[in-house]
Amino acid sequence: MDPGLTCGGCGHPVDRLEPVCPACETPRPGAGWTPDPRLGDRLPDGRVLRRRLGFGLTGSVYLADREGGHEPIAVKVLRPDLSGDPELARRFRLEAVLTRSLNIPQVVPAYEWGELPDGAPFFTMEFVDGPGLDRVLAEQGTLPVETVLVLARQVLSALDVAHGLGVIHRDLKPANLLMARDAQGRLLVRILDFGFARLLADASADGPPRRLTRARTVLGTPTYMSPEQARGSLVVDSRSDLYSLGVILYRALAGVAPFTGSQQDVLRHHIETPPHPVTVHRPDVPAELGRILSQMLEKDPDHRPASAGAVLAVLNAAFPGSTGSFDPDQLRAAAAPRAELVRQVERHVLRTRSLPAMADAPQADQTSVAATRAAATPVGARSGRRRAWLALAVGLGLLGLGVASWLVLRA
Numbered sequence: 001m002d003p004g005l006t007c008g009g010c011g012h013p014v015d016r017l018e019p020v021c022p023a024c025e026t027p028r029p030g031a032g033w034t035p036d037p038r039l040g041d042r043l044p045d046g047r048v049l050r051r052r053l054g055f056g057l058t059g060s061v062y063l064a065d066r067e068g069g070h071e072p073i074a075v076k077v078l079r080p081d082l083s084g085d086p087e088l089a090r091r092f093r094l095e096a097v098l099t100r101s102l103n104i105p106q107v108v109p110a111y112e113w114g115e116l117p118d119g120a121p122f123f124t125m126e127f128v129d130g131p132g133l134d135r136v137l138a139e140q141g142t143l144p145v146e147t148v149l150v151l152a153r154q155v156l157s158a159l160d161v162a163h164g165l166g167v168i169h170r171d172l173k174p175a176n177l178l179m180a181r182d183a184q185g186r187l188l189v190r191i192l193d194f195g196f197a198r199l200l201a202d203a204s205a206d207g208p209p210r211r212l213t214r215a216r217t218v219l220g221t222p223t224y225m226s227p228e229q230a231r232g233s234l235v236v237d238s239r240s241d242l243y244s245l246g247v248i249l250y251r252a253l254a255g256v257a258p259f260t261g262s263q264q265d266v267l268r269h270h271i272e273t274p275p276h277p278v279t280v281h282r283p284d285v286p287a288e289l290g291r292i293l294s295q296m297l298e299k300d301p302d303h304r305p306a307s308a309g310a311v312l313a314v315l316n317a318a319f320p321g322s323t324g325s326f327d328p329d330q331l332r333a334a335a336a337p338r339a340e341l342v343r344q345v346e347r348h349v350l351r352t353r354s355l356p357a358m359a360d361a362p363q364a365d366q367t368s369v370a371a372t373r374a375a376a377t378p379v380g381a382r383s384g385r386r387r388a389w390l391a392l393a394v395g396l397g398l399l400g401l402g403v404a405s406w407l408v409l410r411a
């Protein structure tokens with residue numbers, strides 16, 4: 001578990017045994033790293049940040065709850081020193097807006113957003129009680145074929161819907177998949193971290209897609225990157241996600257990723273080295289599954305399956321009767337319409353520099369995404385109305401001042 005420690009020099013999150021801070025290179029002090037100073041901070045709704053769930057390059061995620069552990073939520077906080085970077089701040093808003101709007105059961109939804117007292121932007125989201133696939137793989141080495149099939153189907157059905165709406169994740173890796181359980185105790189994979197996601201201008205466009213959101217300069221983790229990402233291409237499409245998922249499934253079956261070594265080596269291998277068939281590492285993997293993985297891992301996106309739906313159809317035909325599946329048609333029917341997604345992004349990400357502030361706690365039942373969204377929606381409207389009243393008051397005040405000075409000058 002994340003020990004919740006930071007570098008006293010720059011505040012960057014660190015692991016307990018880290019010899020030097022990865023951000024500012026301060027050596028670990030003799031007494032050890034400092035506890036994260038945000039622990040104990042209070043959100044506007046009264047919940048308290050209790051422990052750090054994880055951290056990445058751009059910020060940390062905390063568990064926040066009320067006294068006695070009630071109503072836990074997760075809070076993603078952008079590092080305060082990065083919140084002045086307009087590109088990162090915009091990406092952070094995009095993540096919050098996309099995950100709140102998508103309404104796909106596998107996608108962990110954002111609820112509300114705001115700023116901590118030191119100005120660091122945050123958004124709250126559903127707390128998912130389940131380990132990351134990275135931890136599961138570190139502990140177990142490999143997963144049973146049946147579990148990998150359930151994992152594949154759940155992620156593919158979510159991707160099929162998200163891609164259809166023009167949303168590409170671009171950072172699929174085991175740490176961004178949480179292995180949760182549904183109410184019946186069955187595996188339910190939850191997809192996290194849309195921090196590098198992109199919304200295509202035209203979800204049905206053929207050929208190189210136009211970008212509605214700007215591309216990121218440096219992308220994700222080399223191990224799970226697609227060849228086009230490894231080349232630094234700015235115009236990756238949904239087939240890049242299929243490659244990354246192929247690497248994840250390969251890693252889960254084989255016990256090793258297709259390519260290992262230094263970052264430079266891994267990038268080069270993604271571009272030019274054909275991977276060993278997964279069955280070389282794990283002979284009990286059914287041949288058809290091995291073939292599907294090899295297709296997902298094709299270097300040229302044109303040689304990969306055309307869509308997540310296409311992979312799903314082949315999997316379902318080859319392995320009928322597997323449990324834990326989602327019907328993409330039902331998911332599609334429940335998901336946000338594309339027009340609403342674009343409207344939300346234009347409103348909260350492209351046109352504004354900030355998100356409406358968090359006013360109240362999301363009181364809704366956290367297992368109901370729709371109810372939570374309904375509960376979360378009026379917040380923006382409320383704070384919008386507050387701003388309008390404030391503007392009116394300031395305007396009237398200025399008018400009064402003007403009239404008064406005119407009277408004074410005339411006298």
Ligand SMILES: Nc1ncnc2c1ncn2[C@@H]1O[C@H](COP(=O)(O)OP(=O)(O)O)[C@@H](O)[C@H]1O
Pocket residue numbers: 053054055056057058059060061074076108125126127128129132175176192193194195
């Ligand atoms: N909603 C959540 N519920 C439980 N754990 C979470 C949640 N969100 C994030 N985490 C944990 O925090 C880690 C970092 O979160 P993530 O959104 O991936 O941030 P980053 O963009 O920094 O990688 C995740 O790998 C996961 O372990």
Ligand SMILES: [Mg+2]
Pocket residue numbers: 056175176193
């Ligand atoms: Mg992450």
